[in-house]
Amino acid sequence: MKADYQDLVDEISALLGAPATLENRDFGLIAFGAHDSDDDTAMDPVRTRSILTRKSTPAVRAWFEGFGITRATGPVRIPAAPDAGVLRDRICLPVRHRGVVLGYVWLLDADPGPSAGRLTAAMEVAERIGALLADEERADADLSRELRAVLTAEGGWQYDMAVAALRTALGRDAEGLHALLCVAPWPGPGTPSVRTAPGVAALCTVPWPARTARDPHPRGTGAGGAGAEAGGAGAGAGGPGAPRAGAAAATAGRAPAGPGAADRGLAGPGAAPPGGAAHGLAALVRLRSAEAPAPALTAATRLRDAAGGGAPSGAPPTAVWAAGGAGAVPGAGHPAGTVVGVADPRRGVGDLAQAWREAASAARAALAQPRLGPVAPWASIGPYRLLTALPPAPPHDRAVRALLAPAHTELARTAEVFLDNAGQAGRTAAALGIHRQTLYYRLSRVENLTGLDLDDGEDRLLLHMALKTARM
Incomplete structure (x- = not known):
């Protein structure tokens, strides 16, 4: 398709004796004719920017559209506007298909300029470009329908x-x-x-x-080790020897919590x-x-x-x-x-x-x-x-329902960071920016609210899953 556009742009360039540039209706570059002139003025900043960055500035666009190019059905001559960076006069050939503008062919204008007959021939080429652009837009729309049908099919x-x-x-x-x-x-x-x-x-x-199609060939979660990883997260949080809430035990020898841990709130998007x-x-x-x-x-x-x-x-x-x-x-x-x-x-x-x-x-x-x-x-x-494979809005387990109430947001956040850090008090306190004794006090309140034992691996797993699920 790109080669087709280039051939047609080159045809217009040959007809009018000047390098042409093809842009879509949003002023995005599609193709441009070769510049083989020794005259440096044949390249002004607008054409150079269009070729190098594949787009025009808002000021240039506003200047050009002010001459009615979106409604024009024939060539439009546009004078220079140095304040907008347009240093040379232009000829715009609107590219239309069935009355809808789909793009523009641009050429630098100069006296005496191309004859009316050559401009008419160039507009016929522009019509062929319009047909190509229309076909491409239809193809995009058709593929959208086909892809959507696959993703929303019932199976x-x-x-x-x-x-x-x-x-x-x-x-x-x-x-x-x-x-x-x-x-x-x-x-x-x-x-x-x-x-x-x-x-x-x-x-x-x-x-x-997202509403997704049923997988006609179910294969679990699709990525090896997902179950082990999720289980490992819970088991690690509840390993033997982790500090009990309220205890003064300290753990060491682990890397500090990653940046941003203290910023994790529990309020997810639902x-x-x-x-x-x-x-x-x-x-x-x-x-x-x-x-x-x-x-x-x-x-x-x-x-x-x-x-x-x-x-x-x-x-x-x-x-x-x-x-x-x-x-x-x-x-x-x-x-x-x-x-x-x-x-x-x-x-x-x-x-x-x-x-x-x-x-x-x-x-x-x-x-x-x-x-x-x-x-x-x-x-x-x-x-x-x-x-993410769980139902969109699973009911909260009764053990954590009270902890997830708005009044206990800080406690829930503390519990989540504690479990994210494998139950290590030093790392958790540092991540939250609080004293260890404050951490132990909060964790004891978490235990009282939930009835869970934070020294028990399965209780930790339940709490960790409930807090993460609340984000979803």
Whole structure:
């Protein structure tokens, strides 16, 4: 498709004797003609910026749109505007299809300029460009419908038919290696173009909290060791010799708690993302290798930016993927807003139901526990692989119901940090910024409220799971 646009732009350049530039209706660069003139004035700052950055400034856009190019059906001559950086006169050829403007072809104007006959011929080429752009937009929309059908199918024959339709729509891409992304929350039901991020084969919006297809071939949680990891977290918290609430015992020899531990609050997003957003975005991204996830992580960053989530902070997402664990992220978290869950890579599209479950679960985990995001590969979320498989709003266990009341938020936070730090009093007190005796007092209150024994491994596991589940 790119070569088709380039050929047509070169054809216009040859017709009018000047290098042409093709942009979409949002002033994003699509193709440009070669500049082979010795005249330096043939390249002004606007054309240079468009080619180098693939976009125009708001001031330039406002100047051009002020001459009615969005409504024009024929060539529009636009004078220079040095204050906006437009140092040369322009000719704009609107690119339309069935009355809808889809882009613009730009040329620098000079006396005497191209004849009316040549401009008419150039507009005929622009119409062919419009047909190509319209076909591409239709293809994007069709793929959105096909991908959405797969992700929302009930399973069985409905799922199989939706997968077959998506496979047909993707063509040769269908059997390639992909990673499925879940961007949540997404602002509204509109689906962006696949050109928003490199490597994206299909995009669609879905209801959020995510409603996923039943996996026609259930295989558990999908990532080896998830059960052991979750169990290990609980067992470690309740190991023999851990300090009992109120005791003056101290433990040593372990690394201090990671940064940000003291900032972990218990108030999670509940069943829906902050702000009550009702949509997520699914993105199917092409990969060359399962060991080279850069295209998926780049697409995640671009789509998060498009949703207004801002740039990721903390460790690079590649470090999280490579390590395969949440501990790889040195924990300052990320700004409130959009997160991206990334499923394990898969070849073909037959297993998208499980991939979507992974991506949506990773996004839920990152919304509940900011240190996991803002880009959260499935492999990095640890015990949240099991927690996110629980029902959306499980009833709180009666032993912890009182502790989860708003009046005891600080006690709940203290208990969670204590269990996160494997029951080590010194690390917990340092993470919370309190004296050990204050910690022991709070833990004794936790025991009184819950009736649980924090020296008992199973009681610790129950409390830890209940606190983490409350985030979901």
